Amino acid sequence: MRDILPALNEWYAAGAPFGLATVVAVVGSAPRDPGAAMAVGPGDEVVGSVSGGCVEGAVLELAREVIASGDARLETFGYSDDDAFAVGLTCGGEITLLVRRVSAADDPAFPALAESVAAGRPVTLATVLAGPAPRGATLAVRLYEDPGGDDGGSPSPGSPGSAGSAGSAGSAGPAGPAGPVGALLDSPDSTGPDGARPASSGSAGPDCAVPGSAGPDRGVSGSVEAVGPDQGVSGSLGAVGPDRGVFGSLGAGGLDRAVAADARDGAARGVTGVRHYGPHGERCGDDVTVFLHSFAPAPRLLVFGAADHASAVARVGVFLGYRVTVCDARPPFATPRRFPADVEVVVDWPHRYLSGTTTDERTVICVLTHDPKFDVPLLEEALRRPAAYIGAMGSRRSHDDRLERLRAAGVPERELSRLRSPVGLDLGARTPEEVAVSVAAEIVALRRGGSGVPLSARSGAIHHR
Incomplete structure (x- = not known):
């Protein structure tokens, strides 16, 4: 719902009720996770998605009914063994949606x-x-x-600064979903x-009291x-x-x-x-x-080295929903006009900036400088702090040289094993934009547990649960 909030804010402020459908449960293979949302506003304008297109037509009709009645609905769309297309979710599995009317009164x-x-x-x-x-x-x-x-x-x-036709399996009654x-x-x-x-x-046992009442x-x-x-x-x-x-x-x-x-x-x-x-x-x-x-x-994406590859990686990072910062010690390169407007650009030595900022287990760190005087102290700092992904650009010779320098600096092997270098998946990328896609693909695969193997070369469910 994070991505569609600007439209929802506009409708809410204008006093226009809208229908909001949210995925609240998933069983088996399904294209969207719990929390995915689709909204229907004035003039049947649709924003967001709950199934990647499988059941959106049915949800549109359902949202119209909810807007008119004001009564929230809980509906399940699923897979039929007799006819995979009968209930709309052609990718298999089941999703349950809550559809409700949203307005200042509701x-x-x-x-x-x-x-x-x-x-x-x-x-x-x-x-x-x-x-x-x-x-x-x-x-x-x-x-x-x-x-x-x-x-x-x-x-x-x-806090920082400091996301076709179909049938329905029926609504839940008051006793439960x-x-x-x-x-x-x-x-x-x-x-x-x-x-x-x-x-x-x-x-079980004693944990039955209402919060706020006396008791252990x-x-x-x-x-x-x-x-x-x-x-x-x-x-x-x-x-x-x-x-x-x-x-x-x-x-x-x-x-x-x-x-x-x-x-x-x-x-x-x-x-x-x-x-x-x-x-x-x-x-x-x-x-x-x-x-x-x-x-x-939003998770952070820290890009070090403000060259053309950094600009492309920053753009795809914004597209994927990251809060992006680009850092470089060279003022002529670290200029805001070279990057998207919503990217933070910092002029500082990379290792010094990283040591003074916050990372967590969702943070992505991309080192694109491929210069030992920047890379080694930066990676020494990065590999000792929480991060979901740490990747470094360079040839295999550069990578081997970096590893030796990091070992000499006292970085243990268990930390060196976290380094993804050369960065990205093997897509045959050449241009900065293609390299950015390669890097993004590796980040997504690591986050979601993907293999990086072409889907056409695999069998079984596409969406793993």
């Missing part, structure tokens, strides 16, 4: 969500899927506290977007059934309660407090998935099903 929590995402600060949106609470009711929970607003605190340390949401615990094929198996739901179990969080890929965001959980960075309501104070506590914990770990609660927020209950969608700050 969703007062929306502005807090939009402001937090735009500012790159962690926030979680909790939405009721089924149960005695109102379906489609929302609660926006900030991980940080706004020093200039009602929250009365300061940003968390993790149908399809993948209700089956998440029982289906062996059900996993989160990163391939992790869901944990069992609910708590206060603040104990429930389990998450699906885990998203955006890990590594840290920050203070802050105070729990409707007056501390919490906007909107799910219909009951105890439920709001329980969900707010779990949402802050989920935002800290970048978690998106389904939880169950009792009607008043009891942690051992399963009457109310809630979807927690955590918006972690």
Whole structure:
């Protein structure tokens, strides 16, 4: 939903209700992860996607109905063994969507969500899927506290700056959701977007009190059934309660407090998935099903060396949703006009800049200088800090020379093994733009667990869970 927020903001500010469809559960092979969204606005304008095109036509019709009625709907689109095309999801698997109307009257929590995402600060949106609470009711929970607003605190340390026709399997009734949401615990094929198996739901024993009540179990969080890929965001959980960075309501104070506590914990770990609660927020209950969608700050892409290859890598990094910084010690090369407007350009020695900035387990570091006086001290620093990917440009001879210099500097082999060099996949790339595609392909393959082998040369499911 991150990518379509500008359009949603425009419609919301204009007072135009729109329909918002969100993927809340996936079973088996499916093209989009939980949290993917599609919206239908004035004049049937469509933004976003929930299936890569398989069921968008049916979702458009469903959104029209929801806008007219105001009643949120939970629908499952899946694969039929008799006719793979009968229910629209031709790629196989099942997706469950929540479709709800959004307007100032329907969703007062929306502005807090939009402001937090735009500012790159962690926030979680909790939405009721089924149960005695109102379906489609929302609660926006900030991980940080706004020093200039009602929250009365300061940003968390993790804040930066400092995403055809079809039939339906039916809607869930008040007792609980149908399809993948209700089956998440029982289906062996059900996993989160990163391939992790869901944990069992609910708590046994004493963890049944409503958060905020007296007792040793206060603040104990429930389990998450699906885990998203955006890990590594840290920050203070802050105070729990409707007056501390919490906007909107799910219909009951105890439920709001329980969900707010779990949402802050989920935002800290970048978690998106389904939880169950009792009607008043009891942690051992399963009457109310809630979807927690955590918006972690965009991951960082640090590009060192401001040559033409850096400009191309920066552009593709922005396209992939990274917050991009380009750093070079040479002022004539490190000029903002050589890079996209939303890329930060820094003039500094690379190793000095890296030592003074923040990285985490999602950060991508690309070293494109291929000059030992820059590369060696920079990689010495990079290989000793958290990062998802560390790649360096250069020939195999340059790579071997770098390794020897790094060993001489005392970098152990376990850290050297993290280095991806020569950088990128073998695409036969020649131009800076082609090299950027090669680098991006390796980054995506590493993040998603891909093999880099042509799909035509493989068999089996395309989307792994």
